[in-house]
Structure formats: C-alpha cells, structure tokens
Amino acid sequence: MIPERPITHRYEDPVDAVWVACAERIGYRIRRADDVYAGFDGIDTITIAAGAALDPDDSLAQLIFHELCHALVASDDARKRPDWGLENVDDRDLVSEHACHRLQAALADRFGLRGFMAATTQWRPHWDALPADPLDDDGDPAVPRARLGWTRARKSPWREALDEALAATAAIAAAIAPVAGPDSLWSRWTPLHPLGSPLGPEDARCADCAWRFAAGPGYPVDRCRQHRDPGAPVAPRIDPDWRACARFEPPVRDADCADCGACCRQAFHLVPVSRRSPLLTSHRAWIVRDAHGAHLPRPDGFCVALSRGPEDGPPYLCTVYDERPKSCRDFPVGGDHCLLARQRVGLSAKAPWGR
Ligand code: SF4
Ligand code: SF4
Known part of the structure; x- marks a missing residue:
C-alpha cells in the first residue's frame, strides 16, 4: 500500500502565472468559473473559463491579455460596465472588438508573440487577417480606438506591467519553442531582431x-x-x-535618384534659391518671392524644374541639374532627409505607428 503523503505545492503554468500577476498589478483580480468563457464584472474581476473549457489553442494567459486590451480600448464609461459594455449580439460592438484585436496584435508583435497570444473562438479569422502594422490607418474605424488604447498602454502602470509580462512570456517561449512539436502553440513564437522587429x-x-x-x-x-x-x-x-x-x-545610391525623385516631388514644400543662383536669370519666370524668400515652387507637389523624362527612360529628371540650387546639391543621397522623402512617397518602409 502506497503511504499517503501531504501535498503542499501544485504545478502552475508559468505563462498563466505571469498574466495573473500582470492583471493584479494593474488592479484586476482573476477568477476561474465554468459559466462564461471570458467576462468582466464592471468592477475589478475578470472571469475566465476553467482550462478544460478553453479551445485547445487558447490559454488563460491569452484570455487575460485579451481582456486587458478590451480595458485599454474601452471608453471611460465602458470600463466601469460589465464586459466593458459589450454584448456582441450583433454588429454594434464590432469596432470595439476589432480595436481590441489590433491593439493586442500590436503589443504582442513587439515580442514575437502574435502567433502565440492570438485571439481565438469566432474571432480568429479576423485576427488572422490583421495587417503587418495593425495600428496603421487603413480606413478601418477600429484603428483610432486601437491607437487610443496603445497610447494608454504606454503609460504607467500599464506600460511596465504589460512589457514585463510580454517579455517574460517571450523568454519562456524562446526556451520551449526549440523542443516544441509543429502542432504545439509554443511553435508559434517567432524570434525577433534585437531591436524588436521580425x-x-x-x-x-x-x-x-x-x-x-x-x-x-x-x-x-x-x-x-x-x-x-x-x-x-x-x-x-x-x-x-x-x-x-x-x-x-x-x-540608396545616386543611381536610384532618377527612378525616385521623392525629394523633388511631394516630400518637401519648396527649394530656396540663393541670391547668387544662375536660376535667377536663366529661369526668372519660375522664381517666387514671398515670406519664405526666393524659391522654386512646387505646384501639385512637383518641383517646377522636375520633368518626367522620356517615356522609356527614368521617370524623374531635373531639367536644371547643372544649375540646381545649393540645397539640392547638398542633399545627401541615403541621408536622413532622403529616407524621410522616400517614406513619404511610399518607396521606403514607414516605422510602425506609435514608435
Ligand atoms: S532597419 Fe536595417 S539597420 Fe535597422 S535593424 Fe533593421 S536591418 Fe538593421
Ligand atoms: S529622395 Fe534620395 S534617392 Fe530619391 S531622388 Fe532624392 S536624393 Fe535621390
């Protein structure tokens, strides 16, 4: 006969423990129950279904994270109402739910956790269709709400609590992913560049x-x-x-300029012309003098001196290249302003929103 022994400790899922502590640090208590999948009492308690009731690709950690994101995108009034004021019985609450997903994905992305901390249930198709930058304005009315949530998430105590919970989750995932099978949720973690991008x-x-x-x-x-x-x-x-x-x-090299022209179109407002510029006589009709001084104007964003070039050649050519103003001569190809101009016309990648 096996002797009875006193059991004084029980196993806890480490990532679940991290997120329970995160919620408590922000001011929410976590309760487990069988009568809801996930809910909020309008005061301080988030209720999550017991483990067996969760989808196999779900976790207590993800559901806490999801509910915290609801708190962040909710209005001040909704944050004091049961289930953050959502009923999800028709499409009225879609913007709030989608804003929650966008914020959740943006926060998770910074730690390679979009796959591991993914929304589940009937919301998964929407989650899987989110763009690379979920806070980029693509016309979805959920974006302004998600951005508001992001701004809140970057303030204390949210910032410290979320960053530390996400970092701890990523550290645990990094340890387990190498031994996880292909169908394990742990295999959905993606290693990141040291600066936090994929x-x-x-x-x-x-x-x-x-x-x-x-x-x-x-x-x-x-x-x-x-x-x-x-x-x-x-x-x-x-x-x-x-x-x-x-x-x-x-x-970016000099040879890229003719195909780019970003600094000559749409990126900056005008080009100053100095008192010694030959353009003052050779192209007098172009020069505008106003409160900004003498300059080459840019009607419709394009510098007046910019031509589109021959149909089969490079699209952007400066028609006064040898006489171009000093600011054009000094403009460093591949420098800060060059890359900014290229970003503005969509030739270089924008930084993700909020950074
Ligand atoms: S943007 Fe370029 S320099 Fe910066 S981290 Fe990525 S690869 Fe490195
Ligand atoms: S933005 Fe940079 S690459 Fe483009 S035309 Fe100007 S200097 Fe050249």
Missing part, C-alpha cells in the same frame, strides 16, 4: 542596410534610423554583424 532575409546584415548610420561624440557607433523612437534623443545602437530585420532595405 527577422529579415537570412543573408542580409545590418551593416548593409540603408537605415544604418554611424554617429556618436568622438567614437561613432552604428545606429538604426528605422528604429528611432520619436521620444528618444538618439537612434538605438546596432551591431553591424546582426542578421537584418524585416525592415532591411538595400542602401
């Missing part, structure tokens, strides 16, 4: 990327323009030997 082509390195530049007082170090946080004083450091991220672009 990994790019296997044979490309940061050293060869258009977004890399060297800067620093006295001892220049490699940095990445693409990952510059608008609120940060400097762009983040990179190791040129790192495998490139998905935002990798080959360097």
Whole structure:
C-alpha cells in the first residue's frame, strides 16, 4: 500500500502565472468559473473559463491579455460596465472588438508573440487577417480606438506591467519553442531582431542596410534610423554583424535618384534659391518671392524644374541639374532627409505607428 503523503505545492503554468500577476498589478483580480468563457464584472474581476473549457489553442494567459486590451480600448464609461459594455449580439460592438484585436496584435508583435497570444473562438479569422502594422490607418474605424488604447498602454502602470509580462512570456517561449512539436502553440513564437522587429532575409546584415548610420561624440557607433523612437534623443545602437530585420532595405545610391525623385516631388514644400543662383536669370519666370524668400515652387507637389523624362527612360529628371540650387546639391543621397522623402512617397518602409 502506497503511504499517503501531504501535498503542499501544485504545478502552475508559468505563462498563466505571469498574466495573473500582470492583471493584479494593474488592479484586476482573476477568477476561474465554468459559466462564461471570458467576462468582466464592471468592477475589478475578470472571469475566465476553467482550462478544460478553453479551445485547445487558447490559454488563460491569452484570455487575460485579451481582456486587458478590451480595458485599454474601452471608453471611460465602458470600463466601469460589465464586459466593458459589450454584448456582441450583433454588429454594434464590432469596432470595439476589432480595436481590441489590433491593439493586442500590436503589443504582442513587439515580442514575437502574435502567433502565440492570438485571439481565438469566432474571432480568429479576423485576427488572422490583421495587417503587418495593425495600428496603421487603413480606413478601418477600429484603428483610432486601437491607437487610443496603445497610447494608454504606454503609460504607467500599464506600460511596465504589460512589457514585463510580454517579455517574460517571450523568454519562456524562446526556451520551449526549440523542443516544441509543429502542432504545439509554443511553435508559434517567432524570434525577433534585437531591436524588436521580425527577422529579415537570412543573408542580409545590418551593416548593409540603408537605415544604418554611424554617429556618436568622438567614437561613432552604428545606429538604426528605422528604429528611432520619436521620444528618444538618439537612434538605438546596432551591431553591424546582426542578421537584418524585416525592415532591411538595400542602401540608396545616386543611381536610384532618377527612378525616385521623392525629394523633388511631394516630400518637401519648396527649394530656396540663393541670391547668387544662375536660376535667377536663366529661369526668372519660375522664381517666387514671398515670406519664405526666393524659391522654386512646387505646384501639385512637383518641383517646377522636375520633368518626367522620356517615356522609356527614368521617370524623374531635373531639367536644371547643372544649375540646381545649393540645397539640392547638398542633399545627401541615403541621408536622413532622403529616407524621410522616400517614406513619404511610399518607396521606403514607414516605422510602425506609435514608435
Ligand atoms: S532597419 Fe533593421 S536591418 Fe536595417 S539597420 Fe535597422 S535593424 Fe538593421
Ligand atoms: S529622395 Fe534620395 S534617392 Fe530619391 S531622388 Fe532624392 S536624393 Fe535621390
């Protein structure tokens, strides 16, 4: 006969434990029950169904994360109502539900967790159809709500609680993914570039990327323009030997200009013309003088000196190239402003919204 023994500890799923603690840190209590799949009492308690009732590709962790995202996209009034004011009996609540998905995906993306922390149940098709940047304005009315939620999520105490829970989830996933089978949810975690974007082509390195530049007082170090946080004083450091991220672009060279023309069209407002410029006499009719001084104007966004070139040649040609103003001569190909111009006309990748 096996002697009875006292049992003092029980096994806990580590990721579930991380998310219960995350919710508590923000001010929500987690209760398990069999009468709902996931719900909120309008006060401080989030109820999630017991494990056996969940879809096989679902988890307590994902459902807590999902409910927290509902809290973030809900209006101040809805945040104090049961189920965040949602009934989901018809299409009236679709914008809120879709905003929750977009925010959840945007937060999860920063840790390679879009696949692992995916919305389930009947919402999964919508989740699977979300774009690469779920906060980019593509006309979906859910985007402004999701962006509002993102702004809230980047403030204390949400920021610290969510970032630490997502980082801990990613660390656990990174440890388990190598031994997980192909049908395991753990295999849905995707490793990220050290700066937080998905990994790019296997044979490309940061050293060869258009977004890399060297800067620093006295001892220049490699940095990445693409990952510059608008609120940060400097762009983040990179190791040129790192495998490139998905935002990798080959360097922009002089030869690209004729096919690009971004800095001459739609990207900047006008080109100043100095007092010594030969254009003042050779193309007097073009010059405009106003509060901005003498300049070449850009009606419809295109510089007056820009031609579209022959039909079978490069599309953008400067018709006064040899006399072009100093600001055009000094414009560094592949520099900050060049890449900004290319972003504005859609030739270079935009940074994800909110960064
Ligand atoms: S955009 Fe990506 S590949 Fe390019 S320098 Fe930055 S981190 Fe490296
Ligand atoms: S934006 Fe850059 S690549 Fe494009 S035309 Fe201007 S300098 Fe050349």
